Amino acid sequence: MEVVLFQPEIPPNTGNIARLCALTRSKLHLIEPMGFDLEDRQLKRAGMDYWTMVNWKRWQDWKSFRASLRDTQRVWFIESDGPRRHDEAVFGSEDVLVFGRESSGLPLSLLEAHRDSWLRIPMMHPRARSINLSNTVAIVLFEGLRQLGFEGEITCEPDSRTQVIS
Numbered sequence: 001m002e003v004v005l006f007q008p009e010i011p012p013n014t015g016n017i018a019r020l021c022a023l024t025r026s027k028l029h030l031i032e033p034m035g036f037d038l039e040d041r042q043l044k045r046a047g048m049d050y051w052t053m054v055n056w057k058r059w060q061d062w063k064s065f066r067a068s069l070r071d072t073q074r075v076w077f078i079e080s081d082g083p084r085r086h087d088e089a090v091f092g093s094e095d096v097l098v099f100g101r102e103s104s105g106l107p108l109s110l111l112e113a114h115r116d117s118w119l120r121i122p123m124m125h126p127r128a129r130s131i132n133l134s135n136t137v138a139i140v141l142f143e144g145l146r147q148l149g150f151e152g153e154i155t156c157e158p159d160s161r162t163q164v165i166s
Contacts (some may be wrong), residue, residue, distance in 0.1 A: 001005045001091065001144050002027040004098040004104055005136055006062065009035030013102060015046025016134035022053035024145060025152060030058045031065055035101075062110075068160075069096065075117060078140050080130055082120035089119055091144035093151070102133050 003026050008014045014030070019137070021028040036043060044051065059065040069075065075096045076089060100106035111118050121139055122133055131139070146149075 001028065001093065001148075002096045003141060004029040004031060004065065004096060005133075006031045006098060007033055007101045008131070008133070009041040009102045010038045011043035012046040013014060013133045015043045015048075017137050018047040018054045018056065019050040020134070020138055020141065021056070022050040024141060025055075026141060028054055028056040029065055029096075030056065032058065032060055032152070050165070070094070074142075077106055077114050077118045078113055078121070078136060079111055079118060080123070081122055082111070082118040082154055083115060084119055086119045086121050086140045087143055089117075091147050093148055095144060097137070097140055097144070099133060099137055105130070 001024075003017065003021055005014060005017065005028070008030065009139065012037070014034075018028055020026075040074075047054070059068075073094045073096050074092060075098060076091075077098045078086065079100055119140070121136060123131065
């Protein structure tokens with residue numbers, strides 16, 4: 001699966017998402033303009049040393065990114081108020097998950113043009129506006145990976161650094 005951040009604004013969110021993409025082997029796409037420089041200290045700190053493991057690409061705009069997609073790739077737009085919950089979608093291994101800016105989300109015109117692939121995460125508090133971007137990506141990406149059987153999962157034996165609590 002692939003993760004797209006449309007004009008991200010907060011460096012630690014993008015760093016956390018980069019780390020998540022490295023660990024799940026999901027490609028990360030960053031659509032400009034971004035609200036920070038790629039040399040930002042907070043971005044690097046949140047991504048830790050995982051940046052070298054991330055398959056990522058920076059795009060000048062949505063149009064150039066969209067033109068790069070293959071016909072076999074489905075694009076899902078994750079934004080509050082979507083007509084369908086994220087767990088009601090049936091995900092495929094080539095699917096692309098698109099997430100919007102922290103302050104304003106995805107453009108309404110983009111969402112309305114793709115209503116059939118506009119998903120939301122359920123929220124239970126009436127005054128809550130949204131879930132943190134990096135949490136949102138983790139929730140939806142892991143639902144997709146769960147549906148795909150977590151193909152490629154690596155399991156490790158406990159080692160001397162792991163404490164087993166009985």
